[in-house]
Amino acid sequence: MKILYFYQYFSTPKGSWGTRVYEFAKEWVEQGHEVTVITSIYSKSDLKARKLIDNQEFEGIKVKVLDVLIDNKQPFLKRIWSFISFSLLSSYFALKLPADVVIASSGPITIGLPGLVAKYLRGRKLVFETRDLWPEGAIELGIIKNKTIQNLAYWFEKVCYNASSFIITLSPGMTQNIRNRFGFENVDDVTNAANIELFSENKEFKESELKTKSFAIYTGNIGVVNNSEWLFNAAKELQKLSRDDIKILLIGEGQQREELEERVKKEKVSNFIRMGLIPKNDLVSYVQNAFVSLVPLKGSPVLDTSSPNKFFESLAAGVPVVQNTQGWMKDFLEEHKVGFTLDPNNPKELALKLIEMHDNQEETDLMGKQAFEIAKIFFDKTYLADKMLKILIKVHHDSD
Incomplete structure (x- = not known):
């Protein structure tokens, strides 16, 4: 199975950030699947880019590193532009790269764009991974205050969920939130793992x-x-x-x-x-x-x-x-x-x-x-990686 994973914060254990995607992808590669991750440069990860699109490989995981910097210290508008520019650049790979299943891992919610491109322009199976409740979290915490932008963000969130064959969350609380708000049944949690x-x-x-x-x-x-x-x-x-x-x-x-x-x-x-x-x-x-x-x-x-x-x-x-x-x-x-x-x-x-x-x-x-x-x-990483892989295999074999 070919898995295409859009995730902006990829890191290996050499970095200072969570290694969930690295750990999961490594397990899937060892089981014979092909995994390609599209990511950016996060200030807490160990990744660097020598050019706009840098092809790298870790433990058999193909990683395309886009030279777009994400840093929690960036001003709000600069961070938003980083999210948007990454989603636009990565949409190219949603069109170009072969995939049986595409994972769009949010937040930010803008990661949904390459997922939607893969779904509607290439007919790929889309799995939406909700790491944070975007935009609900940003709105509740006062980060997004403009009503028009709030409504647009909520609309885009619903579009992403509706386009997905399955929704994976990182906590039971997120799963319940999405089920309550949207009535979806094709949602389950695969928490962060512990090595x-x-x-x-x-x-x-x-x-x-x-x-x-x-x-x-x-x-x-x-x-x-x-x-x-x-x-x-x-x-x-x-x-x-x-x-x-x-x-x-x-x-x-x-x-x-x-x-x-x-x-x-x-x-x-x-x-x-x-x-x-x-x-x-x-x-x-x-x-x-x-x-x-x-x-x-x-x-x-x-x-x-x-x-x-x-x-x-x-x-x-x-x-x-x-x-x-x-x-x-x-x-x-x-x-x-x-x-x-x-x-x-x-x-x-x-x-x-x-x-x-x-x-x-x-x-x-x-x-x-x-x-x-x-x-x-x-929370064993092998158990959770296998749980998520079973969902991806089911999505791959099920007809929409």
Whole structure:
């Protein structure tokens, strides 16, 4: 089967970004399928382009890298133009390349354009992968305020869904949202995966400033949507409680990085530590040696459906999770007893929970062991890659 995958954020483990598409495509290639990924240059991935269209290959995965830069720090209009220019350029490959099944992976919703081109101009089977609820998320978070643009975006979302033989989401919450809003039955979730082998392998921890099990870790974008200020304020609360022995470590980049670093200096918050981007392979030891992983998001209903990579990777590393959404992650943590859900607007509650988990290390370690066992059952990359492949095969063989 020939699979054509449109995804703007492709990265290998050498990058500092999620490797879901790489991991899945690698499994499919090993099973004899041909996979071609059309992607761009994301600031957190390891990909570079030597020309406008650069043909590369990773573990048998054919990757066409378009020299279009995507960076979370870009101004809003520049990011929009990056999304549009990528979708226009990649539509050429929707016309040119042979494919039995085409996957359009959103957000942004503009990725739907090459998918629609492949569907209606070349008669390809289209599978739409919803990684985020676009445009609902952008509208609810106040990113898209113009009513005309909102209506146009909602219309385009519906067009993409209607054109799809199947819709794959990254969380049970997204699946339910789409079923409720559109009444579709051909939708199911294939969550982000955890590379159990990578995150469970015992890695040497060389960080001299941080003691094992003395810090809570956050990995990812540093920004408003990620509720990074909640973490900073929790560090301040820890200092007020004379618990400088507990550190909060952020590893990543984002819009609020410089602002928070300035506040650290100005307000003398010594237990709030930030490090830059780290390749996935090197990140593992930091996650493994934290006593808890933090998965914060801004308190907003649409974010209750989120499916952050760090959630799955933390469990795979045997580290319990503290998060603050009110959707499927909350239910999952409660059901399997592998973490806690807190108020996204109450940093003191977070500080107290960190003290409790740090000072009761035996109970925290048991929760971590349970997290690892649960990750093996629900989030193993091989299991999830196979689940998605079965959907693609069914789409390929079914007649519309």
